[in-house]
Amino acid sequence: MPDLLIELFSEEIPARMQARAAEDLKKRVTDGLVEAGLTYAGAAAFSTPRRLTLAIEGMQAESPALREERKGPRVDAPEKAIQGFLRGAGVALDDLEQRDTPKGAVYFAVIEKPGRPAAEIIAEVLETTIRNFPWPKSMRWGSGTLRWVRPLHSILCILTDEAGTTTVPMTLDGLAAGDSTEGHRFMAPGRFPVTSFEDYEAKLKRAHVMLNPAERADHIWADATNLAFAAGLEVVEDKGLLAEVAGLVEWPVTLMGQIDDDFLDLPPEVLQTSMREHQKFFSVRNPATGRIERFITVANRETADQGATILAGNQKVLSARLADAKFFWENDLRVARSDMAVWTQSLENVTFHNKLGSQGDRIRRISALARELAPSVGADADQAGLAAELAKADLSSEMVYEFPELQGLMGRYYIEAAGHPAEIAAVAQEHYSPLGPSDDVPTAPLSVAVALADKLDMLTGFWAIDEKPTGSKDPFALRRAALGVVRLILTKGLKLGLVDLIELHLDGVFEACTAALRKEEGAVAIARASVKMIDGRQVDQKTMDLLAFIHDRLKVYLRDQGIRHDIIDACIAMAGNDDLNLLVKRARALNDVLATEDGENLLQGFKRANNILSQAEDKDGVEYSYGADVKFAEDDSEKALFAALDAAKAEIDPALAAQDFPTAMAAMAGLRAPIDAFFENVQVNTDNQTVRRNRLNLLSQIRSICSSVADLTRVEG
Incomplete structure (x- = not known):
């Protein structure tokens, strides 16, 4: 049984696309082979910046011959029925057999399909795969019609068995499949032939190419941690960056460089983000002080000077980047220490949504709701209102404009620099949480009040203007906001009547909608929906729809904890179902009893x-x-x-x-x-x-x- 080796060699493939592309190659080729009748024992896909590789073991040498019998119409059936059967079976009338059945004489077609050589099937499947490959983005080059993520240079496609190695005959837009590949672009230029996957992998390594991305990642991490340990430091773990860097190099060479003393006092998060986003550097931290003091970079080649020239160039570029970050930091600190109102006032001119007003309008709504929530979470109402007013001020800062992912975190630094208590400053960073099902939930009372107000305002606002999630589309992350509400309430054990809160907040939202719409000529005013009587009180239908949406998120959350949806439904049907904490207590008790x-x-x-x-x-x-x-x-x-x-x-x-x-x-x-x-x-x-x-x-x-x-x-x- 032969083994198959395929390599698609091209210009550099973006790192973010490599893993998915390798899996797509494996799935499309193996699915095509199986559909054509070729089975196999195992398959593995690999990727480097310049190649996608697929190795298939224990494949059949040819597809099996097939013999199929098809029962047709009666011999005396209308001519149209007989002709339709002939077309469907792909045979002539003379090829049919007549057989007696309890229903009379019937035509039968015996269709025999001979087996086909594996090479013939592989050529067809591979050409179809390449021409229809699902790249997120692709390009065309030269005068051909082929599209690929980057220009495709060569195709390696060989079958190996006991008799030796044969090249699968195929040509695609002038590219003929062969039995050779290339090594490292700089350290081992030139092509060389291969005879099997083992030969291919070994020769690539001798040509300074690590084929397996997991091996490259492990090599980078081991070298980086060893370099840091030798200097009494530690590498800041970053699995996403590690996977990305492993996709940027074929022969990783890990180097550690210095950060200029002028930048060591920058917040560690600023250093880490700047180096990660702009330079793809790992941060190296002093465990005694928590400061980021050095960086790890990964080169794609060995050099005679042991990487000294590479490091010098990287340090020069990094210093320029960090000089910008330091400029933003110092400018922002001056604003924060003088008057943060400059930032909050500028948010009045930033549109949150054309039907929901500006960011300033939204902040005022959140502040008002945080004051309402404060007593229920054990926070001071005035402090909750102030924390909400300041929590998003850093959106106007230069640092967050440059690095949006630092929003909230920089707000914490700036609010503390402005002289506010640490618990108010912490709200800026914590009120965005939780961002997902496994994210930490804030526990400080002020942070909980503002986080709840932030998420409830999002939900109430978009429900008011009928911008709800549909199917898989959720552009405003409202499912995440609803799950955040659920987790905040349950984690803190809060006793809250969501119906009253939503109803109260709807008034402020409708007011903002009306004000925003006045600015649009010919806009239709947004009004409350139909009113329903719930537990003896009038409730807007939008409120009930939103509560049902939150209940759906609650079901998802509790299902992961082993509570069935029907048990939750049995408790949602009871009065007071807008108190999520009460609802979950009831559901857990019922779940335990029914067990x-x-x-x-x-x-x-x-x-x-x-x-x-x-x-x-x-x-x-x-x-x-x-x-x-x-x-x-x-x-x-x-x-x-x-x-x-x-x-x-x-x-x-x-x-x-x-x-x-x-x-x-x-x-x-x-x-x-x-x-x-x-x-x-x-x-x-x-x-x-x-x-x-x-x-x-x-x-x-x-x-x-x-x-x-x-x-x-x-x-x-």
């Missing part, structure tokens, strides 16, 4: 009771909820159920009032045995109508008591 044998059997008993009761109410046209009387009970199990329901209600009602859901759920689960005994010994729909009505009213009590804990009709199973 027990008593809970599972009680659920079946409840569903049986509910089904019998619902059918009787539909049939009789009445509602059986007028109270059952024990004096009409005929069976001991019936009397026992009356007593059990009274005892359970006496325990459940105060437990629910105290929000002690485990106790309430346990009391409900305790009904399992008396309900089971009742159904085992008693016929509900008896001929005695008085007894029947009493028993149906008893079932109504079961439904009422269980439904006071959760809507069990929504639980599956």
Whole structure:
């Protein structure tokens, strides 16, 4: 069984595209081979800046011969039906066989497809793969029609078996497949032939090319940490940068350089970001002081002077970059220490959204909402309002304009420099969190208040103007904002009524919408949606839609913790579902109870009771909820159920009032045995109508008591 080796050799492929391209090459080629009937034992894809490589082991030498029988129409069928069958099968009438069947004589076509050599199939599959390769961006060069990410120079495509190595015959836009490749551009120019993947990989390494990107990354990290350790320092871990740098070099040579003393007092995050974004340098930190003091760069070649010239050039360029950063830092500090209002005022001229006003409008809304939230999170209202007013001021700073990823962090430095307390400064950095399901959640009361206000303003604002996520599109990251609200509330155990908060904030949002729209000629004013009555109060339909969206994010969050969506739905159906902390306590208690044998059997008993009761109410046209009387009970199990329901209600009602859901759920689960005994010994729909009505009213009590804990009709199973 032969092995296949493919290499597509080109000009430099952008590092960010290499890993995906290698996987695309592997998937498209192997899928094409299997579809054509060629199976294989294993496949591996590799990438360097100048090549995509695919190695396939244990492939069939040819596709198997196929014999297929197709049953056609009856011999006396209309001519059109027979001709259609002939076209579909690709045969002539003389090739058909007539066979007797219980339905009469029928035409059969026997189609035989001979096997094809692997080389022939590979050539077709590889050409299709190259011509239809899914590069994010591609280019055309010369006079050909071929498109590739960068000009494609050569194609290596060989089959290796016990008899030796053969080149797969194929030509693509004048490029003929061969059995040779090139090594390192500078250290080993010139082509050389290869006979197998092992030969290919070994010769590449001798030609100063590490084929495997994981090997290059490991080599870079090991050398970098060793260099730093020898100087008593440590490399700041950056997996994203490591993967990117491994895609920039074929023969990594790690060098450590100095940062000029003039820049060592810059915030470490500024140094790290500037070096990472502009130069692709790793930061090297002094563990004793936390300062970034040196950098690691990765060259693509060895030099006679051990990289001294490369380092000198890199240090010169880095000094120019850091001089800019220092200029921004010192200018920003002067503004922060004199009057940060300059920055906040400039945000009045920055549009947040054409229907929601400026960044200044948004900051005022967040500040007002943070004041409302402050008592619930244990923060001072005035401090929360001030922290919200300052939290986004750094968006106007020169440093954040140059490095947007430093927003918030620089705000923390600037607010402290302006003389504000550290807890207010921390809000600037922490109020953006959490940014995802695994991001840290702020815990400081001021940060929680402003973070919640920030996310609720985003959600309320875009719901007010009907800019909601659709399918996979979420341009304003509203799903992330909703998940942030969920995690903030649950992590801090906050007792918040989201409906009241959203309703209160909607007024300010509609006001901002109206003001923004006045500036647009012919714009249509935004008004509140239809009003619904919820728990005895009028609530805007937009509020209910937004609450449902937050509940959806809650389901995703709790599903990852092992709580099923139907259990959450059973709790969402209860009153007070806008208190997420209360809702989750109920859901966790219900989940725990239903995981027990008593809970599972009680659920079946409840569903049986509910089904019998619902059918009787539909049939009789009445509602059986007028109270059952024990004096009409005929069976001991019936009397026992009356007593059990009274005892359970006496325990459940105060437990629910105290929000002690485990106790309430346990009391409900305790009904399992008396309900089971009742159904085992008693016929509900008896001929005695008085007894029947009493028993149906008893079932109504079961439904009422269980439904006071959760809507069990929504639980599956």
